[in-house]
Amino acid sequence: MNPTPFPAWSAYRPPKPSLPGATTAIVLGVVGVAAGLCCLLPLAAAPLAWFHGARALRLDDREPGSWQGRGRARTGLVLGVIGTVALLVATLVMIAVGALLWLTLLAPSPY
Known part of the structure; x- marks a missing residue:
C-alpha cells in the first residue's frame, strides 16, 4: 500500500484580516442608538461610531479585497449618522425647553 501524497496545492486559504475599526464602529453605533433611546448620554458614542466606520471604509477602499x-x-457608519442626528435633535430640544423655562421664569406674574 502506497500512501497517496498530498497535492502540491491547497484549497484552504487563510481568512482575510478583519478591517480595523469595523467592530468598534458597529459596537459604538449599537450602543449609541439602542441605549440612547433609554437615556441621552450614550448618544455621545454615535459620532465616534461615524468616525470609526468612515475610517474603516476609507481603508478598505484604499486596499480592496485585503480585508x-x-x-x-458600513453598519457602524449608518448607526453613527443616525445617532448623531438624534443627538443634535435632542440637544436642540433641550436648548429650546431650557430657553422656554428661562423665559417663563423671567416673565412677570400677573398675580
Whole structure:
C-alpha cells in the first residue's frame, strides 16, 4: 500500500484580516442608538461610531479585497449618522425647553 501524497496545492486559504475599526464602529453605533433611546448620554458614542466606520471604509477602499468586515463598518457608519442626528435633535430640544423655562421664569406674574 502506497500512501497517496498530498497535492502540491491547497484549497484552504487563510481568512482575510478583519478591517480595523469595523467592530468598534458597529459596537459604538449599537450602543449609541439602542441605549440612547433609554437615556441621552450614550448618544455621545454615535459620532465616534461615524468616525470609526468612515475610517474603516476609507481603508478598505484604499486596499480592496485585503480585508473582511466592510458590512460591519458600513453598519457602524449608518448607526453613527443616525445617532448623531438624534443627538443634535435632542440637544436642540433641550436648548429650546431650557430657553422656554428661562423665559417663563423671567416673565412677570400677573398675580
